[in-house]
Amino acid sequence: MHRTVTELADGRELIYYDSAPGRDRRARDRRPPDRVESAPELRRDPATGDWVAIAAHRQSRTHHPPADSCPLCPSREGRESEIPAADYEVAVFENRFPSLSGPTGRCEVVCFTPDHDSGFADLTQERARLVLDAWTDRTSELSARPGVVQVYCFENRGAEIGVTLPHPHGQVYAFTAVAPRTAKHLAAAAAHRAATGRNLFEDLLAEARAAGERVVLAGEHWTAFVPYAARWPYEVHLYPHRRVPDLTRLTEAERAEFPRLYLDLLRRFDRLFGLPAPTPYVAAWHQAPLTGGDELALHLELFTVRRTADKLKYLAGTESGMEAFMNDVAPETAALRLREAR
Structure with a gap:
């Protein structure tokens, strides 16, 4: 596994994971550097002891965009996305609309493939192994961050589940409190x-x-x-x-x-x-x-x-x-x- 760390225009971290070195990952994010203002808050339910994240800014997150406006597809001329490269294997970046950020934790998006119409089940064993390596790397790195007590990697697929972006992807949450x-x-x-x-x-x-x-x-x-x-x-x-x-x-x-x-x-x-x-x-x-x-x-x-x-x-x-x-x-x-x- 080879990783390349870079930044999006608004300062969020982007990491490319490749099966071998040599891929050119110097493409810049050409979008305006407009960062979504977010201040998630963790509140503990005194009746159950469970922690609840209050993240009101997520009401404006991207919701079922048309395929030609997918933010997880590679960027191309005239359509800039969250991933500036024209192609990628696995890409991880800080969520633009995080449920957790700053002192409450961190949320990342994991894109498994540039193919908008596929899914994890369509990956080769080699690509699935690269995703496993990316999950492992994120677990290691996020676990070392101050305040993080647990790292959670997951994938939701299907509108029936509540997925708002159909492009195959998962997420990684770095919790600052143990999940219920x-x-x-x-x-x-x-x-x-x-x-x-x-x-x-x-x-x-x-x-x-x-x-x-x-x-x-x-x-x-x-x-x-x-x-x-x-x-x-x-x-x-x-x-x-x-x-x-x-x-x-x-x-x-x-x-x-x-x-x-x-x-x-x-x-x-x-x-x-x-x-x-x-x-x-x-x-x-x-x-x-x-x-x-x-x-x-x-x-x-x-x-x-x-x-x-x-x-x-x-x-x-x-x-x-x-x-x-x-x-x-x-x-x-x-x-x-x-x-x-x-």
Whole structure:
């Protein structure tokens, strides 16, 4: 991996990730240096302990622009974008409309490909590996920033999920407070250790591998399985067999195997409903916080809001109001259907 660090016209950082050195990344951002004024605020809900980001400036963020005005495509004559280069492999830049910035953290956009009409599942294994290397690099660099306690890499795909830019991309958040779901993981892991003397996430992986019926696919270093109490109709967790806290601790063998398994998993999701349109999904990397996260395990959680070819899983009153999920698909059935979606 070779990286080139530069700046956009308004001073935001832009980083190109290339599979080899030698690419000319000197193209300048020719847009006016107008920076969006943002002052996100973190507020703690005293009733739950959860942190909520208040980011009112995001009301004016770009929303479903026409393809010829996509801000994530490479720049060309007469159409300048967030990426000045005429082509790129993987590009990462500071979000123009961040949910977190300054003392509240940092938000970055990760563009996987210059091809506007493709998706992560269309990448080669080599390009998927480059994205993994970029995620790892961002985790390492952002973790070293003052005040950052957790780094979160994720991808949202599909208008059904709420994506406002269809160009294939993901994001990286540097949190200055532990995310609510991570806090639940920490509490559950501590209780499991106290009760059994074992690690919760090692036990979850071992149980799924031993039972087999919820395993979707497995390799030498990774296993993808549907969790026992899946919240979403089709939800798969991808774990390395060796417990590590974050992406920076993976071995070369683990990194080398990941692209094949992950691309296989994404393509199964796309075949699941027999539709010409790709399946909407969220792919979320769960990494341990920088302190106090010794019991947590790096893993990726992938899920879709689609439950059938013509029905979506909406968060109804129980889920939205009480965080009490009701799943319409048995996890064992979901795993079977994904295994069959070859």
